[in-house]
Amino acid sequence: MKINKLENWNLQESNPLIIAGPCSVETPQQLEKTVEVLVNNGIRIIRGGVWKPRTRPNSFEGVGSPALSWIRDIKSKYGVKFAIEVASPQHVEEALQAGMDILWIGARSTVNPFTVQEIANSLKGVDIPILVKNPVNPDLALWIGALERIHHAGIDKLGAIHRGFSNFNDEIFRNSPTWQIPLELRTRYPELPLINDPSHICGRRDLISQISQMALDLNFDGLMIESHIDPENAWSDAAQQLTPYALSELLNTLETRFPTTDNPVLESQLEVIRQHIDDVDRDLLEMLSRRMRLVEKAGIYKKKNNVAIFQMERWKKVFESRQEWAKSLQVNPEFIKELFNLIHTESIKKQEEIISNKEKWEDRTMD
Known part of the structure; x- marks a missing residue:
């Protein structure tokens, strides 16, 4: 537009x-x-x-x-x-x-x-x-x-x-x-x-x-x-x-903010912080990738042993414990609640894929 x-x-x-x-x-x-x-x-x-x-x-x-x-x-x-x-x-x-x-x-x-x-x-x-x-x-x-x-x-x-x-x-x-x-x-x-x-x-x-x-x-x-x-x-x-x-x-x-800064020192400091943020974001994505691989392994075990995908007690434990961990780390528990809801939804999708597409997963090793 x-x-x-x-x-x-x-x-x-x-x-x-x-x-x-x-x-x-x-x-x-x-x-x-x-x-x-x-x-x-x-x-x-x-x-x-x-x-x-x-x-x-x-x-x-x-x-x-x-x-x-x-x-x-x-x-x-x-x-x-x-x-x-x-x-x-x-x-x-x-x-x-x-x-x-x-x-x-x-x-x-x-x-x-x-x-x-x-x-x-x-x-x-x-x-x-x-x-x-x-x-x-x-x-x-x-x-x-x-x-x-x-x-x-x-x-x-x-x-x-x-x-x-x-x-x-x-x-x-x-x-x-x-x-x-x-x-x-x-x-x-x-x-x-x-x-x-x-x-x-x-x-x-x-x-x-x-x-x-x-x-x-x-x-x-x-x-x-x-x-x-x-x-x-x-x-x-x-x-x-x-x-x-x-x-x-x-x-x-009310205070208005400047969208950018012409101060080279401040801009340099912000750039350093942003680089650290980029590094942490990369670490977060790598950890999420690792978590999803573990979810896949759990899905294969459930498939082989005819176990339901959704485990209420397990999800309840995860849901409650992650918010407690967040508090101890001074992270907003409501944010973590939303984050893990998204992670759980993606985990369910991943395991549903495993259940419905046996050929794709039957050769996966568990190591």
Whole structure:
């Protein structure tokens, strides 16, 4: 994809890009009070939900089209740019007629290629930034597919929003950050602007600061943060919205990092450390190769003695002991848990191959 760089989007915004505003546009008064304080604190790009796709049918689903006239008045009075979510060609048409400056496609829309294609078709000939949130589930290919569909419609002011992924096992965040997925997207498309949405990742305002800083540490291009003049009484997502004052305080505490360094001494030191990392990675791969050869031997024994591949007691012992070893070595046990789940899955596949393909393994020696 050939993407127009963020600095060419004419947003007149500082680095990193900051988009802030209420989860939902509720009333003209709520919108103006929120925007007034945001503008006084330097925010020039406002977000606000007009149409809200909700999980339950009786939840507040946004004011809808009437909110667009309120937004027009706010844009005229305060000179701000405005971003809203669209989920259909009709939304796109109304948003463009109302003079919206940025459109984004939400996580629930991104999961459906038919919906994304319909939106893409309605965007042909449009020259404003279009942002695509990651799908609800951790599926990088689906995210890339949505971005490609929008790009094929002729949109080159294209960006991605990382809002986290559904994970019922996550007891901390509303949506797990799963940082490796947006970082893989950045690796494949380095020119694609990448914006973090800490509000939807956290689901709680007290966690927003740490996720925002993490995103900047990982060289994200910007943040989209929900802000409401009276969060406790917000009509949607009250727990994750900050007051404009709290948002200003948060932004003042965040630190931006340089993607590279011109310091030759520092660069030399980093290069030495990176070489050590490369050496350790090679050792790790050699140890994994050795482990898989042992898995193969165990699989052959099981095949010859008609023993089931999966041994519950053995796996339980491995699963528990490796996390204990990790603690003693000051390695994150949750990381080791995920790592050994992957190793175990690959081990099962390897032994299944042995069981199902006798000829390939019957001549293997056990030494």
